[in-house]
Structures are given as structure tokens and as C-alpha cells.
Amino acid sequence: MTTPLVQVEDLTIDFGAVRAVDGLSFTLEAGAALGVVGESGSGKSASASALLGLHRGTGARVTGTVRVAGTDVGAADEAELRALRGAKAAMVFQDPLSSLDPYYTVGDQIAEVYRVHNSVSRRAARARAVEVLDRVGIPDAARRARSRPHEFSGGMRQRALIAMALACEPRLIVADEPTTALDVTVQAQILDLLHDLRRETGTALLLVTHDVGVAAESVDDVLVMQHGRAVERGPVAEVLGAPRQPYTRELLASVPRVDSGRSSGSVPGPRTAPPGAGPLLEAVGLRREFGRGSSRVTAVDDVSLTVHAGETLGIVGESGSGKTTLGRMLVRLDDPTARLRYGGREIGSLPEKALRPFRRELQMVFQDPVASLNPRRSVGESVADPLRAAGETDETRIRDRVSGLLERVGLDAGRYERYPHEFSGGQRQRIGIARVLAAEPKLIVCDEPVSALDVTTQAQVIALLAELQRELGIGLVFIAHDLAVVRQVSDRVAVMRQGRIVEQGAVDEVYGSPQDAYTKQLLAAVPTLDPAHAAARRAARSELALA
Incomplete structure (x- = not known):
């Protein structure tokens, strides 16, 4: 009987008082591929880092046994670890x-x-x-x-x-969320590459991901983690097709699917504009260029669209397609070079002073809540900023209003004085939404608001936006590279490529019967939860590349 390439027995990792991994055991054979999936904080990345001894010298307390390619990682000296890293096992991180x-x-x-x-x-x-x-x-x-x-x-x-x-x-590649920040077509290319390399070199793969669809595309077996423990393990088709554990079923139920529309309790925006009602926001021929002379780049080129109150317009496309620049122009964070009407009034050419009455009503939720929250100020003070900007000076009213907003987005009002680093990624995104709501907006542009979140947290944030839209009648522009999420939340969708909209319409029509070749290409690259279907699509992409 051959010895497994990776042997992990009773691995426990403590960061101070926090137990990140709790008695984890698994093996990985040479040449095989194992996906480790679970929510943020489940211990996936901490476990993967332990395979290369990356917790050494960090203050983390690591117990149990980890053997990789014959090396006892816990007992190895620095020279043995250097020999392991790169030569026998290598790691590919999320952020290159x-x-x-x-x-x-x-x-x-x-x-x-x-x-x-x-x-x-x-x-x-x-x-x-x-x-x-x-x-x-x-x-x-x-x-x-x-x-x-x-x-x-x-x-x-x-x-x-x-x-x-x-x-x-190396005999082992450990890939920690290697495609999280990539759009679907590039993600498909990276996953195809890892598959081809495994087949040609016999390298084993341990893939850490919160995207269950990515695991289905890439591995033989899957290990589901929750709270530092292994919940379920087995062949990927069995675990994803007939999960035995309630947590695995819950995880799969949270995965947005490109082949199904919005659930009945999802975002309830109108499918069509109310009779006789004009659009809340109307853009005609928007254009935006950066740079000068030969280095000039056109980021947005002749884009026209409308958004009605209570409606969600999804905007999809690859990185560099102009989605974010367009979103910034819609709320006048960037100046457009064409007509932009809000509530029937032209605001595209207004100077900053004349824009002030509209600033509160046009808001943006950004992709990275860490970058948009001041780390030196409490979250309560950050949420209070729009209130103070509007002239509110009564500190009691400000605190009561902020406490109510924090509770409204599912957070404890008692955490007013806490700082951003004390919250999880999903909680920080909720704080960003609370700050936007403080301005009482009529339209919110959400720029990749859930792209860095695991599927269950994604579902929670999307449900929150749906509830707020239902109660307040807010118009939403939802920008994302994840086509499955966009289908779940949108009434209409616009597909962008190289600064232009190549296709737009009702979401079910665009997804169900795409007309543009680029839209078809995007939809074909979305990960599927069916490993057999994933293999067939990978083979089709390979044949297309060779043609």
C-alpha cells in the first residue's frame, strides 16, 4: 500500500483564544485533486498554510501531525522547510x-x-x-x-x-482561492490550466475555495469544513449531488445558479416600468476617457441605459469592460461626457456645488468595505457621516439613528464603538450598506458588493438588499462579474465589453436566449455544480482553443 502524498492527523491551530482548525484529519494521494470548501472562517486557508509550515514564527499554536511528500512539517527545521517549499510543494495565493x-x-x-x-x-x-x-x-x-x-x-x-x-x-500544488478575483472567462482559463497541468505532470492539487462551482470544475474529492472541522468528505459528484450533512445542503442551497431565475422571495423589483412613470435615472451616450494623446483609453463608450424606482439593473462583463467606471459616472463620482438625467433633471453637466442636493439620493456601495471604512474611526462614526454632512448636529439623534441603521442591516447596535477590523467581511459590507442608507438614497449603485464573500454570506447580503429595496422602493444598479449572482438579483441586465453595451434586456431573455456571441461566451464559462457537465464543457473549450 502506497503512502499518501499528504497526511494530516488531528491538526489543531489556535490564534490566541480563537481556534481556527479543530482536530482536522485527511489524506491526499499523489496526482489526486482535493477541494476544501466552506465559509469564511471555516479554517480552510489556515489548514492549507499548515501544509507548508507557513504558521511557523507567526505566534499561532499548531498541534497534530502534518506530513507532505515524506516531510514531517511540524518537526522539520528551517532547512528542511526550505527544501519542501517550492521543490516538493508549492503554494498559489489568492492575490498575486x-x-x-x-x-x-x-x-x-x-x-x-x-x-x-x-x-x-x-x-x-x-x-x-x-x-x-x-x-x-x-x-x-x-x-x-x-x-x-x-x-x-x-x-x-x-x-x-x-x-x-x-x-x-513540485509533487503538490496548494491553491488558495486562486480565481476569486477573476472574471468568469479568465477563471475558466485558470481552472482549465490547473486541470491540464495535473494530467500532464501528475502533480497533486489541494484547492481551497468558497465557490462550490469552482470545486466541481476542478477536483476529484471535496472536503467540506465548518468551524475548523471536517463536516463531510467524498467524491465531488456524490457530495455535491447527494450531500449527507445539513450544513453541506445549506451551503449548496446558497449557491446562485445561472440556469435558474430569482426565487420568489428574492429581489421583488418590477419586471417592467410602472405605467406612465418615467425612469429614475437615464443615461444617453455616456463616454469616459482616461489619459492623453497616444496613451488615451476609452473606458466607457456610447452607453445608454435607464433605471426605474424599485428596479434592479444588472451590469456584467469581464475585468476592464468599463463596469466600475460606468457605475461611478451614474452617481457622478466620475464626470460623464454626455447626458445624465436623474428624476427628469439633467445632472451630467452640473458643477459640484449644484450637485450637492443630489448627493444624498445617489449612493454607491463599493467592492471592498475595508478600503471604504476608516480603520481609525468606529463603525458608528463612519455610518454617522452622511447624517452630519446633511447638517444633523444633535448627538443623541445621530446615535439613535445610527443604532437603528446597524440593527436594520442585522448588526448589534451595541457594536457602535467597535472598529472595522473587529468585523468579518460580510459584516463590514453590512456596515457599508448602513452608511449608504443613512443618506436616504433613491438609487444605489452596488459595485461587486459580494464578490469577495462566501456563498452563504453572499446570500445574506443579497437578501438584505432585496428587503431594503422592497421596503424603500430604491432603484439598484448591481455590477458584478458573477453572472449567476446577477441573474438572481436583476430585473434587466446589460452586458458590457470594451466599454460598450453589447446586449441588454429582461434578465430571463438575455440569459435564456442570448443574441451576442460575447454573452454566449460569458455564460458558457460560468462554473457548474455538475462535474460531468463541467468535464464536457472543459473538453469543448479545449477543442475550440485547438481549432
Whole structure:
């Protein structure tokens, strides 16, 4: 009987008083692929980091046994850990920008990893870097190896990280949320790449993801975690097709699906505009350019759309399609170069002073609540900002109003004095929504509001927005690269590509019978929960690429 490549027995990880992993045990055979799924805080990433001894020196208390490719990670000295990392096991992190040094070329960074584990010349190491960059699909790899990370797109940077992981031909790749920040077409490319590399090199894969669809596309077995413990494990088709545990069923029930419309209790906006009612917001021929001369880039090009009160307009497209710039123009955070009417009044050309009466009614929920909340101020004070900006000075009324808003979005009013770092990602997004509601808006633009959240937290935030829209009649513009989420929340949808809307209409019509080839391409790239269907689509994409 062969020894498993990875053996984890009774792994427990404590960060101070917090137990992140609690008695976890599992194995992974050579060449196999295991997906580890669960909500944020379930212990997925902490467990994955333990495989390479990355908790060493952090203050975390790690007990139990972890063996990887014959190395006892807990007992290994620093030299043994260096020999393990990169040569026998390599890690691909979620954020390639934080994993790549901005001052060095991508090729030099890969070459350095290769030289750490192999006695070769700089020239040979650089040649190896070009070889693996070419292998992961970087076009013109010899030239692009001389580029720095900021010169790569998000998908290309992730490919570069995978190339770095492959440089020393490890027996195991640990991929921690490698596609979370990527749009669906690039995500499909990265997942196809990992699948092909496994098949060709025999490398084992441990994939950490909160996206159950990504696991279905990529692994043989799946391990479901909750509160640091293993809840369920088995072949991916069995666990996703007939889950035995209530938590797994709950997790799957929260996954938005591109092939089904909104549930009856979801966002209740009108399918059509109320008779005789004009649009709340109307944009005609919006255009936005950045840069000058030969470096000028057109981010939004001749975009026209409308949003009615109580309606949700979804906007989808790949990274760089102009979605965020369009959203910022709709609330006049960026100046449009065409007509923008709100409530029947032209606001596109108004100067800032004349815009002030409209600022409260046009609000935006941003993708990253951490970046939009001041870490040095309590969340209560951040939520109170719009009230003070509107002239409210009575501190008792301000505190009562903020407490009510925090409770309205499902948070304890007693946490008024707490700071952003004391809240989870989903809770911080709720705080951002409470701050927006303080302004009593009529229209909210939500820019990727759930893209970094696990599926159950996504469902909670979406349900909150639905409830608020139902009660307040707010118009919503919901921007996302996740087509399944957009279908779940939207009445109408607009598909953007290279700054232009290529298709728009009722959400069921666009999803059910897309007319534009680009829309069809996006829909074909959305992960499916059926592993057999995923395999068929992967084969079809492979044939298309070879054609």
C-alpha cells in the first residue's frame, strides 16, 4: 500500500483564544485533486498554510501531525522547510500582487525560486522561467518574462504565480482561492490550466475555495469544513449531488445558479416600468476617457441605459469592460461626457456645488468595505457621516439613528464603538450598506458588493438588499462579474465589453436566449455544480482553443 502524498492527523491551530482548525484529519494521494470548501472562517486557508509550515514564527499554536511528500512539517527545521517549499510543494495565493515583488521582473522572480532549489547558472534559471511562463499560456514568454507584475493583467499575474509554483516540478500544488478575483472567462482559463497541468505532470492539487462551482470544475474529492472541522468528505459528484450533512445542503442551497431565475422571495423589483412613470435615472451616450494623446483609453463608450424606482439593473462583463467606471459616472463620482438625467433633471453637466442636493439620493456601495471604512474611526462614526454632512448636529439623534441603521442591516447596535477590523467581511459590507442608507438614497449603485464573500454570506447580503429595496422602493444598479449572482438579483441586465453595451434586456431573455456571441461566451464559462457537465464543457473549450 502506497503512502499518501499528504497526511494530516488531528491538526489543531489556535490564534490566541480563537481556534481556527479543530482536530482536522485527511489524506491526499499523489496526482489526486482535493477541494476544501466552506465559509469564511471555516479554517480552510489556515489548514492549507499548515501544509507548508507557513504558521511557523507567526505566534499561532499548531498541534497534530502534518506530513507532505515524506516531510514531517511540524518537526522539520528551517532547512528542511526550505527544501519542501517550492521543490516538493508549492503554494498559489489568492492575490498575486501581494505575492510578487513589484520591483523585479516576473522572469527574475521565477528564476530565483528555481536557483534556490537547483545548482544552475543564472542563464539556465532564466531559460527555465521562460519555459514555465510559456507552459502556463503567457504569450511571447521570452519578452514578457522581462515585464514587472504591474504590466500583467490579473489573470496573467495568476498564471505567473502558477508558473513560479511549477518551476521546480513540485509533487503538490496548494491553491488558495486562486480565481476569486477573476472574471468568469479568465477563471475558466485558470481552472482549465490547473486541470491540464495535473494530467500532464501528475502533480497533486489541494484547492481551497468558497465557490462550490469552482470545486466541481476542478477536483476529484471535496472536503467540506465548518468551524475548523471536517463536516463531510467524498467524491465531488456524490457530495455535491447527494450531500449527507445539513450544513453541506445549506451551503449548496446558497449557491446562485445561472440556469435558474430569482426565487420568489428574492429581489421583488418590477419586471417592467410602472405605467406612465418615467425612469429614475437615464443615461444617453455616456463616454469616459482616461489619459492623453497616444496613451488615451476609452473606458466607457456610447452607453445608454435607464433605471426605474424599485428596479434592479444588472451590469456584467469581464475585468476592464468599463463596469466600475460606468457605475461611478451614474452617481457622478466620475464626470460623464454626455447626458445624465436623474428624476427628469439633467445632472451630467452640473458643477459640484449644484450637485450637492443630489448627493444624498445617489449612493454607491463599493467592492471592498475595508478600503471604504476608516480603520481609525468606529463603525458608528463612519455610518454617522452622511447624517452630519446633511447638517444633523444633535448627538443623541445621530446615535439613535445610527443604532437603528446597524440593527436594520442585522448588526448589534451595541457594536457602535467597535472598529472595522473587529468585523468579518460580510459584516463590514453590512456596515457599508448602513452608511449608504443613512443618506436616504433613491438609487444605489452596488459595485461587486459580494464578490469577495462566501456563498452563504453572499446570500445574506443579497437578501438584505432585496428587503431594503422592497421596503424603500430604491432603484439598484448591481455590477458584478458573477453572472449567476446577477441573474438572481436583476430585473434587466446589460452586458458590457470594451466599454460598450453589447446586449441588454429582461434578465430571463438575455440569459435564456442570448443574441451576442460575447454573452454566449460569458455564460458558457460560468462554473457548474455538475462535474460531468463541467468535464464536457472543459473538453469543448479545449477543442475550440485547438481549432
